[in-house]
Amino acid sequence: MYEQAIVIRNDLKMGKGKMAAQACHASIQAFLHAQKISSSAVSGWMNEGQKKVVLKVNSEKELLEIFKNVNIEGLPCSLIRDAGRTQIEPGSLTAVGIGPEKEEKISKVTKDLKLL
Structure with missing residues (x-):
């Protein structure tokens, strides 16, 4: 099975809409990276x-x-830095997108994290 993981900074106290937007940025950017390095994972x-x-x-x-x-694990990923036009300071790191890739590869890095 394949998945994509989105990791969001909870300490920034972003509103729900802002968090959703940052998650979307992370998802799309990680997906674009995955297309370049792991087309079989993207297809799966x-x-x-x-x-x-x-x-x-x-x-x-x-x-x-x-x-x-x-x-280090060589997984497709993205690091999102906010432009700072709304709720948080410009340049704040907000999210990481991981994958898509096989679940076991992603969970090797994310296994200790809690759901948002």
């Missing part, structure tokens, strides 16, 4: 219904640690 994910899981971290440090570990 598309055929299986595009499962997504949204998880949370409580600091920029935790978000960057996840991003680092995802890169």
